[in-house]
Amino acid sequence: MSFVLDVVVKPTLILMSAAVLSMLLRRRSAAVRHAIWILAMASVILLPLAVLIVPQLEWSVLPDTSTSATFLNVQNAALQAAQEVLPAVAYSPKTVRLHPEFVWVLGITFLLLQLVLAKTAVKRMTKTAVAITDDNWRKHLSELSDVFLIQRPVRLLLTDKPICPMTWGVRNHTILLPSSARLWSDERCRLVLAHELAHVKRNDGLLQLFVQIVCSVYWFNPLVWYAAHRIRLERERACDDRVLSLGAEAVDYADHLVQVARSLGTRRVLSFASVSMAQPSQLESRLISILDSGMRRRTLSKTGTILLCTFAGLLTVTFAEIGIAGAVPLPPIFISAANFDPPPLAPTPVEKREATPQRTRIGNGNVIPNNAVIPPQVLESSTPEYTQEGVEAKVEGIVTLEGHVDIKGKVSGLRVIKGLGYGLDQKAIDAVLGWKFRPALRQGAPVEAVTQIEVDFRIPVWYRAVPTEEPAVRIGPGVTPPTVISRIEPQYTPEARAAKYRGTVVVAATIHKDGTLTVNEVIQELDYGLTANAIEALEQWKFKTRHEKR
Numbered sequence: 257m258s259f260v261l262d263v264v265v266k267p268t269l270i271l272m273s274a275a276v277l278s279m280l281l282r283r284r285s286a287a288v289r290h291a292i293w294i295l296a297m298a299s300v301i302l303l304p305l306a307v308l309i310v311p312q313l314e315w316s317v318l319p320d321t322s323t324s325a326t327f328l329n330v331q332n333a334a335l336q337a338a339q340e341v342l343p344a345v346a347y348s349p350k351t352v353r354l355h356p357e358f359v360w361v362l363g364i365t366f367l368l369l370q371l372v373l374a375k376t377a378v379k380r381m382t383k384t385a386v387a388i389t390d391d392n393w394r395k396h397l398s399e400l401s402d403v404f405l406i407q408r409p410v411r412l413l414l415t416d417k418p419i420c421p422m423t424w425g426v427r428n429h430t431i432l433l434p435s436s437a438r439l440w441s442d443e444r445c446r447l448v449l450a451h452e453l454a455h456v457k458r459n460d461g462l463l464q465l466f467v468q469i470v471c472s473v474y475w476f477n478p479l480v481w482y483a484a485h486r487i488r489l490e491r492e493r494a495c496d497d498r499v500l501s502l503g504a505e506a507v508d509y510a511d512h513l514v515q516v517a518r519s520l521g522t523r524r525v526l527s528f529a530s531v532s533m534a535q536p537s538q539l540e541s542r543l544i545s546i547l548d549s550g551m552r553r554r555t556l557s558k559t560g561t562i563l564l565c566t567f568a569g570l571l572t573v574t575f576a577e578i579g580i581a582g583a584v585p586l587p588p589i590f591i592s593a594a595n596f597d598p599p600p601l602a603p604t605p606v607e608k609r610e611a612t613p614q615r616t617r618i619g620n621g622n623v624i625p626n627n628a629v630i631p632p633q634v635l636e637s638s639t640p641e642y643t644q645e646g647v648e649a650k651v652e653g654i655v656t657l658e659g660h661v662d663i664k665g666k667v668s669g670l671r672v673i674k675g676l677g678y679g680l681d682q683k684a685i686d687a688v689l690g691w692k693f694r695p696a697l698r699q700g701a702p703v704e705a706v707t708q709i710e711v712d713f714r715i716p717v718w719y720r721a722v723p724t725e726e727p728a729v730r731i732g733p734g735v736t737p738p739t740v741i742s743r744i745e746p747q748y749t750p751e752a753r754a755a756k757y758r759g760t761v762v763v764a765a766t767i768h769k770d771g772t773l774t775v776n777e778v779i780q781e782l783d784y785g786l787t788a789n790a791i792e793a794l795e796q797w798k799f800k801t802r803h804e805k806r
Contacts (some may be wrong), residue, residue: 262307264477266575267300271479273571278486286493286545287556288564293487294463295568297470300480306576360476367472371465374528378424381526385413385432392442396449403502404457414438420520421448424530426465429456432530434520444512447504451533454495460531463487468528489538491531493545497553500546510546514539630697631707632661640687640711643679647715651676655684657709663702665693676713684711712792738767742798752784761790771799
C-alpha cells in the first residue's frame, strides 16, 4: 500500500495540481507555465526522498468485512477449522510471473539506455559538423549574446544533414544549423539564432535531460508523459516570446518559422538529448500564440520564481506527510459446543484449573503514528485474584487504573479511574504492581509516561454454577446451531496489525438459554493478543437458541 501511495497516487495528485494551476494561468506568459511544470516534475522526483525524511501522519484504514462465526462439533474441532480456513490445493502447472518491481526496473533501464544512445548520436554529429567562420553569423552571435547576457562562449556548427536548428549542452552549449543556413536571409539568421540563444539562456538543455530522467523513473504514469509534452510546448513558446520581445514582427517571425519547419526535418532520437527549434506537432499552437497580440510575453521574475518554488516545496512536504496504515482482515472465529458440567460453587475451591489470562489494554488507540509516543507494553503479567464477594455478586467488568511507568518499566502511583467494587479494585492494583512493563518510547528512546491500564475481570470457569439437572446440548446431528443476533467485532492489536498477522481462533463454548455465551476452552489460539480480543468480543455476542430436533 505504501509503495502504491508514494509512487503512483501522490505523484499523480501533484501533476494534477500542476495541470489545474497551469490552466488557471493560461493567460500568463509561457515562462510561468513552463516553470510550474518543471517544479511539478521536481516535486515528483523528490517525493520518495521527502517521504523518508518528513514524519508521516498515518490514517487508519479499518476493515470493511466482519468476522465470521462457524459452529463445529467438539470432536476434531481443530481439524475442521483448518479445513475451513485452508481449502484443498489443486494441482496447477507452473507459470512464470513477472514481478511489478522487475517490470518497473526494466522500463527504467530501457529509457535510460535510450537517453544514452541519444547523447552518443549528438556527440557523433558534433564530430562530423564544422564550425561557422562566416563574419555575419559571428556578428549576430556576439550581439545577441550580449542582449541575453550570456557570458559563456557558444559553439556554432554546421552539418550537412537537413535537420532543424537545435541546441544542447549543460555547461558548454552548442548550436547546430543545417548547411542550407548559408543561403538564409540576414533577418532569418538573426531570428533563428535569437531563438536558439534563448534556449541557452534558459538552460533548456539541462532541463531536457532532467525531464527525460523523470519520465524514465515514472514511465508507467501517463500524466508524467503529458507533463513532458507540456514542458516542450511551453519551452518553445517561452523562447518565441523572447524573440518577439527583441522587436521582431510576429507575422514575419511566424512566416520564417513555417518555412524552416517545412524545409527541414527532425530526428526523434536526437530530441531526447537536445532541443529542436521547430517540430511539426507543436507548430500550430505556437503560431496561434505568436500571432495573439494579447498574450503576455514577460519572463519569470525572481519574486515569481521564489513564490513558485515555495509553493512546490510546501506541496511536496504536504503529500509526503500523508500515510495510510493498511487494513488487515479480521480472522474468523470457530465455536465448538461442548457439555459443561462445572463443580458446584464453593467458598474455597479445592482444585483450581489455570484461569483464562486477563485481557489488558494499554493506551487509547490501535494505530500509533510514527511521530507519536509508543505507550508502555506489558512484558510479564499475572492474573488478579477474584474476591469471594465479587463471585457471589456475579460482578464482572473492567477496572481502569492510571499509573506512572518509568524508563526502567516499573509502574507506580496506581489509582483507580473506574472501579467495580467488591474488593476487585485493590486486587487489580496488587496484580499490576507485580507486572513488568516495557517503557514508553519516543523515536526509539525510553521515556517516562502516565498511561491507563484496563484489567478485565471475568468470573473463572470453575466458579460458575450451571444447573446440573439440564446439561448443555452438544452441537451435532439433529441439533440446529444457534443464530447470532448481536455481535461485537474483535479488535486488532497494534502488534498484529504491524506484523500483518492473521489466523483462526477456535474455542469450546456454552450458549445459555438467555442467548449469552461462555468460553470454556481455547482449542486453537493466535499470538499478539488476538486470542484474548477474540474471546472478549465473543462473550458479548447474543444468540437466538434453537430446540433439539425430534
